[in-house]
Amino acid sequence: MAEVTRISARRLAEYVHRSGSIDARIGSSTAMIEGTRNHQAVQKKYKEQDQKEVSLEGKIELDGQTYQLEGRCDGLLLLEEKPVIDEIKSTSRLLHTISEPSAVHLAQGMVYAWMVTEKEGLDEIGIQVTYVQNVTKEEKRFLQHYSAFFLKEQVEQMVRVYAPFAELINDLQEKRNESIQELSFPYSHFREGQRKFAGAVYQTISEKGKLFAQAPTGIGKTISTLFPAIKTIGEGKANQLIYSTAKTITRAAAEEALADMHEKGLKLSAVSLTAKDKICFKEKTICQKEYCEFADGHFDRINEAVLDMLGNEYMINRSVVERYALKHRVCPFEFSMDLSYLTDAMIGDYNYVFDPRVARKRLMGEQKRSTVLLVDEAHNLVDRAREMYSAMIQKSTFLALSKMDGSPSVKKAAKKINKTCLDLKKLCGEQNFHILKESPREWTEDLLAFYEAAEERIQEGETEKDTIDLYFAAQRMLHVIESMDERFYFLIEKKGSNIWIKIVCMDPSLFVKESTKSYRGTVFFSATFAPAQYVKSMLGGDENDYGLAIPSPFKKEQIEVRTYAISTKYRDRERTLDSILGALHKGFEDAEGNFIAYFPSYQYMEMAVERFSSLFNHNEADLLVQSKMMDEQQREQFLAAFAGEKRVLAFAVMGGVFSEGVDLPGDQLKGVAVIGAGIPQINPERNQMKNFFQSQDLNGYHYAYVYPGINKVLQAGGRLIRTEEDEGILLLIDDRFQSPLYQELLPLEWRIST
Incomplete structure (x- = not known):
């Protein structure tokens, strides 16, 4: 019986249909992101007969090989008694600038639509791509109908293009699993307490749980988490692991532990993520094809670069990424991000898991459910998470922008915010600060007006850094305003002649909990959970989660x-x-x-x-x-x-x-x-x-x-x-x-x- 190759509908669509250049300006398709709340808002409007989050699968036989396509469509609707796939995407673009659906989004819908036609025996089905504007929450839809015959042709063509990549991934995973099964602990002996810690990590992953572990400094926490996590991959309980850390130096410890296991025969691929500003080849980090030759045509070359890398490297650190990025003339940061979804392990900063601005949003569905999350020095995450879900803007930046040459609408909106800041300053009285429980309506409306004016200007070709930076600052604050409840407060702070507007998150626990939901297993570990209940509560733990405290092995x-x-x-x-x-x-x-x-x-x-x-x-x-x-x-x-x-x-x-x-x-x-x-x-x-x-x-x-x-x-x-x-x-x-x-x-x- 032929071996079955499983393929994610989303990965298939992205691999085959991504093309062109990276363009970080707001009007690009790469600016589109997933937004769970936006999805839910659209789905709430579905009618009683409509279905949401529908798991789908279908098999295709090609050249003697069986491919099982899998995925979960956002919606399966009945519009005028005809079935329609609804694919929901969030975007930071203003909707009037979107004239047609992205080729990738449409292709993903086609895979889902084909699955439904095969299962239900339909001759025709509709595909609707629904875009939701991140800030304004406006919606725009594109609906087209396709025959089952056409969809099958399209999906078969996509699978043919994807097949060599699937074959490589299958071969690598087979070698990986064989090497893991033969892998023994890479050091001469377990330190005192280390075996117990490793056993608790293994049990947590096996039982799809969450563990909060305090283990003393020097016990060898890195190998105590990585080794059992890797063993679960070899047993088919998981397929990928993430080692999330706060500092470069602890990232190096994880790399060294993996290198030691590679010397013992392990064949597991791992990529270390480096911040965009650090790994960028250009003097300035401007992701536009007019400025950067690595952004220009990046998506036309990225598949070949990925195949080359995965076929030849296991330990993919910064220097390895840079070498292959230069060889294939692709952006090193986006290259490493792509690899992070494909390698067996990813090592990177907390941001890539927890920060809503930069978290890897393509990690979802079955891939997330088969991924293990290891969070090193987890006590650091408490304050880092507070920062991630907070926002801050200075009055002086808007004043400066209002005086620059540029778009009249942007200058007018910036001037209005500057005036609103002065009005808010009066609330401080003789103090240097004033605290409110929610964002004042005038502030929110003015900020939204600036956001829309700046986005219009940027889509017209504005490249002025001050405008773009303030655009993103406004976007972030508007998102935080949307999340505000009793865990947040609005702070007006006087600093000399300047005014700072801050929205501060005091308790990030619900956000951290949401971020870790759906992983196969999550392990928070540190030498310093003091007291344990404080750290556990701040990181979204509850009474059902496992806890472990390893006593010091030292005399x-x-x-x-x-x-x-x-x-x-x-x-x-x-x-x-x-x-x-x-x-x-x-x-x-x-x-x-x-x-x-x-x-x-x-x-x-x-x-x-x-x-x-x-x-x-x-x-x-x-x-x-x-x-x-x-x-x-x-x-x-x-x-x-x-x-x-x-x-x-x-x-x-x-x-x-x-x-x-x-x-x-x-x-x-x-x-x-x-x-x-x-x-x-x-x-x-x-x-x-x-x-x-x-x-x-x-x-x-x-x-x-x-x-x-x-x-x-x-x-x-x-x-x-x-x-x-x-x-x-x-x-x-x-x-x-x-x-x-x-x-x-x-x-x-x-x-x-x-």
Whole structure:
């Protein structure tokens, strides 16, 4: 019996019918995105006899091979007693500029329509492509009828074009699964607690669940999640995995773990995503064919590039993407995004999973249901998610635009917003801020008017960066306004002569929960879920989700903890600085090796560096100081100094790039000082968050200030002990660390012995 090759209707349509150039201007077909809420709004208008989200399938025999086409159409309607496929697409384009449906969208509808004609024995069927404008919510429809014979011809032709690609994918997956079945744990032994963690990950995926796991720093969390996830792929329980992370350095850890398994015989493809601005070949990131030769005709060459890459590479990092992108003259960012839907694993920033602006919207349906999501350093996602679902605009940008040469309609709309900002400023009174529960109607209407005027101008060929940037800022804020409820607030803030308008998300839990819905399994893991219930609730967890806390495998004797009851509060810093630096100096001397001191802010750190240099002479050691704008090369040089011959005393910031995901094992690091409890700066935004959680019968101060701070402390202190052989001195400098609240939040081995 011939093997059956399964093909997604959407992937088939995109592979065969995408063509032409990338054009990031708003009037391009590439600007169209999926919008779940828009789909639901259209579907609510269906009549009683109409069906929504209809799963369909159909088989085609070609050249002795059986192809099973699968998908889920948005709607199966009865219009004037005739069946019609409804394909709903969201778009940022103004609808009067769309004169015909996209070839890809129409082709996808044709595949669904053919499936229905085959199943129901129909001679004819209609295909309707429904476009919904993202902001205005206006709708526009294109309806055509086709014979079953014509549809079958079209689908067979598409399958013939797709067949070589399908054959390659099948061959790669067969080799992948064979290699996984033979794969053993890539290291000599499991560390203590590691086997239990890996087992919990495997069970979670097998049972299609969600796991919140706290595992201590140094246990080997990356391999403990990747290895069991890969094993489930080999067993057919999943088909793809996503390793989502906040920092480049933790992305590198995942790449290294996969490389170690490849050395053991694994044949699993993985692509690492790099931000568009970083990987772009051009001086400016302008995705238009007139400016970029890689955007020009990109879709005419992309299929060949993908076939070449998948046929020859397994570990697809930035340099590999760039090499093949140059070879095939395609955009490296869009190339890597395409690959992320096709490779067995994707490694990338949280944005590609959770941020509604850049999340990979083509991951849906059966592909999403067979994908495993691994979220590294998940405590970071709480604040990152708040940012993703918030929006901010400055008055000064609209004032500047209103004075520039350009479209009269855009200038008029920008001038109106500038005036509205001045009106809103009056609400602040003598304060520098004012908070509202919802967006004022005048603000929303003015912003929508600017959005429409700017889009009209951009579609006419406007390339002025200021106009385009403000267009996207307005679009984002309008989307956030649409989501506003009690979890948000509207903030008017005076900063000198400027005015900032912000819509702030305080509780992102429902959005995170929605983002993780439908995955085969989701694992949130970190060394610092403090307390676990706080992080779990902020990331959309519920009582049915699994929880796991792995105790530290390291001996208490490996770490000497010194706790100092010295105030680091802002009002006391000048007075207590010398005492803090005295404790730091003694710790550095006693550690007899490299040392890092973490401070809660750059200003505090810089004040300490200056004072330390005047108090103590350390010619035998290099003083390293983290700066705000370090590029990747400077960061690498900073960390490389710890492997040098000269002792290092480094000053860094809690919550920064050197306080998380950094491995300095053995003699590379012998001491760490954590100065302060990591409490975020008190400001109107945090206080509003405190009030919100207080209204939810929770401890608002803890949720807004204490818990975010303690996670920074735990991460910074966790840099010290990374392996079974490490040992060193940990200084906890703040009088709050001795309070019952903080003692309860600290790891057992850090607490004061009683």
